[in-house]
Amino acid sequence: MTKQEEKQRLRRTMRALERQLSDKYKAASSRSICAHLLAMPEYQAASAVFCFVGTDHEIDTRPILAHALAAGKRLSVPRCTGPGIMELRQLRSLEELSPGAYGIPEPPESAPVMNPDDVDLAILPCLTCSHLGQRLGQGGGYYDRFLSNYRGGTVLLCREKLIREEIPLEPHDYPIPWVLTEVGLYEDGTPARLG
Numbered sequence: 001m002t003k004q005e006e007k008q009r010l011r012r013t014m015r016a017l018e019r020q021l022s023d024k025y026k027a028a029s030s031r032s033i034c035a036h037l038l039a040m041p042e043y044q045a046a047s048a049v050f051c052f053v054g055t056d057h058e059i060d061t062r063p064i065l066a067h068a069l070a071a072g073k074r075l076s077v078p079r080c081t082g083p084g085i086m087e088l089r090q091l092r093s094l095e096e097l098s099p100g101a102y103g104i105p106e107p108p109e110s111a112p113v114m115n116p117d118d119v120d121l122a123i124l125p126c127l128t129c130s131h132l133g134q135r136l137g138q139g140g141g142y143y144d145r146f147l148s149n150y151r152g153g154t155v156l157l158c159r160e161k162l163i164r165e166e167i168p169l170e171p172h173d174y175p176i177p178w179v180l181t182e183v184g185l186y187e188d189g190t191p192a193r194l195g
Contacts, residue, residue: 006168034184046120133176
């Protein structure tokens with residue numbers, strides 16, 4: 001079996017597992033993950049943040065987005081512009097979001113483009129990951145392309161029940177140094193203190 005086939009098999013497994021999680025667990029884990037993220041010194045010190053907009057199957061990041069805006073941070077979110085290609089677009093209000101590619105909430109076409117070099121902290125989604133930050137996404141390559149050109153701080157959000165230590169990897173897969181679950185923060189696979 002090729003790495004691509006292994007990834008596709010794991011994606012199917014993780015999507016099925018995610019669908020079995022209770023709404024109560026998903027809501028509670030999202031709240032805890034957001035609270036942990038807001039407590040990270042790296043988030044607090046960041047003047048510019050890039051964060052995904054969580055869908056029903058991901059962590060609800062709206063509390064993070066709202067906090068970043070209220071704190072006066074420059075906030076950017078993804079806007080898909082083609083297959084596997086996204087731009088970082090500045091968000092000034094949650095009301096600017098509307099369903100875009102794949103039904104994912106995006107800012108309008110008129111939202112200013114932000115340069116990845118201007119981002120202090122990037123907050124990324126995954127289907128699953130290991131505590132070491134080996135990530136498996138949806139398979140579109142959007143975040144792999146972003147990570148290939150980004151050098152700032154990066155944190156991965158994942159529910160603890162969806163963590164898997166065995167992730168099939170290819171040369172273009174970048175490990176993420178920080179993994180945040182409802183249990184807490186892991187730095188290079190080791191539990192770390194928040195704040």
